[in-house]
Amino acid sequence: MNKLILTIIFLCLTLTGFSQTDESTTYKPVEYPKTHTAKIDVIYTKVGDWEGRADLYFNLNTPKPTPIVINIHGGGWNKGVKESQTGYNTFFKAGFAVANMEYRLSQQATAPAAVEDTRCMLIYLIQHAKELNIDTDKIVIMGGSAGGHLALMGGLLANDSRFDTNCKGTPNVKVAAIIDKYGITDVSDWSFGKLKSKSALQWLGDKVTDKSFIQSVSPIHYVTKNSPPTFIVHGDADPTVPYQQSVDLYKKLQEMGVKSEFITVPGGVHGKFEKEKNDEIYKAMIKFLTDINIIN
Secondary structure (H helix, E strand, C coil): CCHHHHHHHHHHHHHHHHCCCCCCCCCCCCCCCCCEEEEEEEEEEEECCEEEEEEEEECCCCCCEEEEEEECCCCCCCCCCCCCCHCCCHHCCCEEEEEECCCCCCCCCCCCCCHHHHHHHHHHHCCHHHHHCCEEHHHHHHHEEEHHHHHHHHCCCCCCCCCCCCCCCCCCCCCCCCECCCCCCCCCHHHHHCCCHHHHHHHHHHHHHCHHHHHCCCCCHEEEEEEEECEEEEECCCCCCHHHHHHHHHHHHHCCCEEEEEEEEECCCCHHHHHHHHHHHHHHHHHHHEEEEEEE
């Protein structure tokens, strides 16, 4: 009976749909330094008729390869566009290249499609590191909300290639650090806990009753002593993704001896923090990346 009910919920969500984006919305272009080159809508992977695109901003004028940050937008895996992400000045000033990616939303393909795309973006950068002048030992992966979940999955999987179906052939897949902004760490809890997220149920699709699969797309289950350094930020009044999800992730990282930092935003909701708090967070973020030698 429970399985039937969940299936009906999924069908209703699919039929009613979620708007990917308002096509009439105009986004401010990314402002990048004169030292950098921009390549917009680079195709990093193809799945059937779908083309995964990313905007790349990189510096070919440095004597040695630069670090790079992969940015992943949020939106419950069912909405959002890469063009909405524009604020990279902190990273440009610190000498980073940037890869701003899109991924398949729930309406296009359910889980684990978005995870597969995230891995393909990472693998694309590793394979094209020389032409982009990027240091494969200094790849940072970052996202907020659903994007935070995908950043965690992309980084914590390391050389576990179970979701590399569309991008095989790269033996040493790793990131130097993960930046998780109020991301989902336990998909099961987000789906069936107090919030009973409709976005999660839609993303899981026909796997909504498969506990083993749900665990396989939950980042918290991939934390080991060898996990990359992880920076976490979360508001303790978040009504969308429970603050406790980040508390539990940080606790596990600490138990495993993984270098990690957790910034709590008192009274903070789901992102949209005050400018002063955001400035404080980004300063702490850069210090964290400096302390682990990603920034020299």
